[in-house]
Amino acid sequence: MSKPGRNDSCPCGSGKKYKQCCMLKETNHAPEPPTIPVLLQTGLSHHQAGRLAQAESFYRQILQREPQHADALHLSGVIAYQAGEHELAIDLIRRAITANPSYAAYHSNLGRAYQDNGDTDAAIASYQAALTLQPELADAHNNLGNALQARRELQGALQHYRQALALKPDYAEAHNNLGRALAALGRFDEAIHAYRAALALKPDDADVYNSLGIALQEQGQLDAAIEQYRLALALKPDYAPAHNNLGKDLAAQGKFAEAMDSYRTALRFKPDFDVAYSNLLFHLNHEMQPEPAAYLAEARRFGEQVSQRARPFDTWSAEQNHAGSNRARPLRVGLVSGDFRSHPVGYFLENVLAHLDPRQIELVAYDTRGFGDDLTARIKPYFAQWHILAGLSDEAAAQKIHRHGIAVLVDLAGHTADNRLPVFAWLPAPVQVAWLGYFASTGLASIDYIVADRQVLPAGEEAHFSEKPWRLPDCYLCFTPPKDEIAVGPLPLSENRHVIFGCFNKLNKINDAVVALWAKVLHAVPQSRLLLKTKELTDISAQDLTRARFAAHGIDPLRLILEGYTPRLENFAAYRRVDIALDPFPYPGGTTTVEALWMGVPVLSRRGDRFLSHAGESLLSSAGLPGWIADNDADYIAKAQAFAADPAQLAVLRAGLRTQLLASPLCDAPRFAAHLTAAFIGMWQEHLTHPRAHPSDPLKPC
Numbered sequence: 001m002s003k004p005g006r007n008d009s010c011p012c013g014s015g016k017k018y019k020q021c022c023m024l025k026e027t028n029h030a031p032e033p034p035t036i037p038v039l040l041q042t043g044l045s046h047h048q049a050g051r052l053a054q055a056e057s058f059y060r061q062i063l064q065r066e067p068q069h070a071d072a073l074h075l076s077g078v079i080a081y082q083a084g085e086h087e088l089a090i091d092l093i094r095r096a097i098t099a100n101p102s103y104a105a106y107h108s109n110l111g112r113a114y115q116d117n118g119d120t121d122a123a124i125a126s127y128q129a130a131l132t133l134q135p136e137l138a139d140a141h142n143n144l145g146n147a148l149q150a151r152r153e154l155q156g157a158l159q160h161y162r163q164a165l166a167l168k169p170d171y172a173e174a175h176n177n178l179g180r181a182l183a184a185l186g187r188f189d190e191a192i193h194a195y196r197a198a199l200a201l202k203p204d205d206a207d208v209y210n211s212l213g214i215a216l217q218e219q220g221q222l223d224a225a226i227e228q229y230r231l232a233l234a235l236k237p238d239y240a241p242a243h244n245n246l247g248k249d250l251a252a253q254g255k256f257a258e259a260m261d262s263y264r265t266a267l268r269f270k271p272d273f274d275v276a277y278s279n280l281l282f283h284l285n286h287e288m289q290p291e292p293a294a295y296l297a298e299a300r301r302f303g304e305q306v307s308q309r310a311r312p313f314d315t316w317s318a319e320q321n322h323a324g325s326n327r328a329r330p331l332r333v334g335l336v337s338g339d340f341r342s343h344p345v346g347y348f349l350e351n352v353l354a355h356l357d358p359r360q361i362e363l364v365a366y367d368t369r370g371f372g373d374d375l376t377a378r379i380k381p382y383f384a385q386w387h388i389l390a391g392l393s394d395e396a397a398a399q400k401i402h403r404h405g406i407a408v409l410v411d412l413a414g415h416t417a418d419n420r421l422p423v424f425a426w427l428p429a430p431v432q433v434a435w436l437g438y439f440a441s442t443g444l445a446s447i448d449y450i451v452a453d454r455q456v457l458p459a460g461e462e463a464h465f466s467e468k469p470w471r472l473p474d475c476y477l478c479f480t481p482p483k484d485e486i487a488v489g490p491l492p493l494s495e496n497r498h499v500i501f502g503c504f505n506k507l508n509k510i511n512d513a514v515v516a517l518w519a520k521v522l523h524a525v526p527q528s529r530l531l532l533k534t535k536e537l538t539d540i541s542a543q544d545l546t547r548a549r550f551a552a553h554g555i556d557p558l559r560l561i562l563e564g565y566t567p568r569l570e571n572f573a574a575y576r577r578v579d580i581a582l583d584p585f586p587y588p589g590g591t592t593t594v595e596a597l598w599m600g601v602p603v604l605s606r607r608g609d610r611f612l613s614h615a616g617e618s619l620l621s622s623a624g625l626p627g628w629i630a631d632n633d634a635d636y637i638a639k640a641q642a643f644a645a646d647p648a649q650l651a652v653l654r655a656g657l658r659t660q661l662l663a664s665p666l667c668d669a670p671r672f673a674a675h676l677t678a679a680f681i682g683m684w685q686e687h688l689t690h691p692r693a694h695p696s697d698p699l700k701p702c
Contacts (some may be wrong), residue, residue: 152370299443338418414438
């Protein structure tokens with residue numbers, strides 16, 4: 001049928017001319033709306049260009065016309081995820097999966113939303129669903145690896161990262177993640193190779209430079225590590241983790257002023273960066289050593305900052321409220337640490353755990369690292385429960401501890417690595433305690449007690465702490481003698497005809513004041529040598545710097561013997577070459593001091609004025625060597641001279657020192673365990689008598 005002319009009668013039967021009727025309607029008729037495929041493609045174009053608001057408007061138009069359109073729901077969920085709205089993303093993507101459950105990418109992206117929302121188990125299930133539908137989906141393998149790594153299932157994570165790379169060899173993110181898993185397993189050579197592969201593909205990734213720096217630092221390559229952090233910061237000047245790690249390596253080299261600048265820069269860019277704040281507090285106790293009141297003020301600021309983010313529990317379970325009041329039931333005590341392993345904390349913990357009476361104390365472990373070693377395996381049976389806090393938010397970790405009915409929660413880290421001090425701000429247990437792993441106040445009002453002794457925290461120094469001191473009758477530490485058989489050996493001086501002083505402490509404890517005093521000791525004892533052995537001296541540049549520091553005080557470099565890392569058993573053997581150990585200050589040795597004594601080597605320490613610098617006094621007094629504590633620099637030099645001039649007495653001491661140590665309170669684990677048990681029960685009884693008026697209030701005094 002031909003189209004009517006303008007002046008013809010309208011075929012609709014209206015009686016009007018066509019131009020006055022349907023022709024007019026056709027002219028004014030709005031164009032047909034775009035189809036859903038066109039809307040989807042337009043939205044995708046905006047999305048891929050980063051124009052999220054425009055993309056979302058097109059996805060919304062689709063959903064107005066077709067509310068269960070799977071692609072529009074999924075892509076809207078992706079935009080919500082990109083905006084950090086993880087709950088909304090989860091809801092939208094789950095609706096997309098309901099509409100079309102067979103699309104693997106939906107499940108994979110749902111996993112990412114779950115993971116960033118803190119639900120690792122749901123994330124893993126989603127990634128596995130994606131891989132069931134599409135086994136060759138490299139992104140899902142990579143993301144599943146991340147989720148497994150968050151749960152510290154590192155072998156499984158490695159498998160999926162490698163599968164992702166087999167499917168997609170140029171996948172830079174998977175190379176980086178593979179490096180992270182290898183580093184977590186201590187396989188730093190392989191980790192470095194993976195990071196370099198990632199950088200070859202993506203040379204502008206600041207995160208990878210930062211990770212590479214950490215791996216190099218673990219190998220003792222401090223200068224190389226610092227170079228990587230600086231490369232990361234050149235790409236991203238406000239990258240707080242790189243500033244923090246740069247500070248750690250500068251501190252390891254003894255450059256404390258520069259380290260503190262790096263920590264403060266990290267905190268300027270990320271004020272809630274608790275790790276950087278802990279590092280700042282930790283290193284305040286080295287060379288700079290502020291007055292105790294100044295340190296405590298800084299620590300309290302940290303405590304106030306983490307407390308502002310916490311919502312403390314104000315009630316506890318019936319089990320907690322009755323624990324300890326019914327002596328037929330053991331007191332449930334939780335230990336929080338990342339050092340349930342071959343580490344100073346582990347060495348001072350193992351024998352104590354073996355002698356705690358499970359009828360009085362029920363132990364629960366909260367591992368902040370999630371992986372361990374042979375020592376971990378040995379101590380696990382002493383715990384009624386073992387839980388992993390790694391990968392959990394502070395809130396989730398606090399809720400877990402609270403659900404377990406812990407009566408006394410003990411922090412074993414303070415401001416050292418892998419601490420979870422912010423969890424304590426939630427007050428998941430009614431009594432909270434600091435012990436063993438740190439040497440100063442945590443600054444948290446929610447931590448009630450600091451376990452100490454009368455040597456390490458003498459009367460009159462209580463004001464150094466936000467915590468209330470609880471002094472044990474003997475030393476606050478108890479050493480676990482090594483299982484390996486290794487003989488002490490004869491006095492080296494008898495054969496060498498010159499004294500070998502030694503120190504196996506970390507290089508960052510050897511500050512400028514220590515170098516100056518030790519140089520005076522070397523001048524005062526002609527022909528003597530100084531053996532320094534520590535991980536940081538694996539680095540040639542660290543050796544050169546150390547020689548230069550002593551040369552500035554007139555010490556010939558040939559009088560220094562500098563050695564890097566060796567396994568613990570070889571470290572013990574190295575003490576056979578040492579006549580007298582020198583203790584640094586204000587941060588003296590702990591494990592190194594007792595290990596020296598175990599190998600028959602007496603330690604010359606210097607009296608301090610706070611918990612940290614009293615540690616040597618506590619250890620030596622407990623070991624029966626109070627005469628080896630110098631009152632000041634002059635006394636330190638005089639004692640070094642006098643002891644070095646009496647090889648016969650040194651030989652006698654060396655021959656009997658291990659037996660003396662074993663017979664001392666420092667190695668009497670049954671005695672120590674009884675004292676510690678009494679302390680925990682006493683703390684609990686104080687809580688029953690003087691409960692907190694409010695969760696954020698400190699305990700009332702007795």
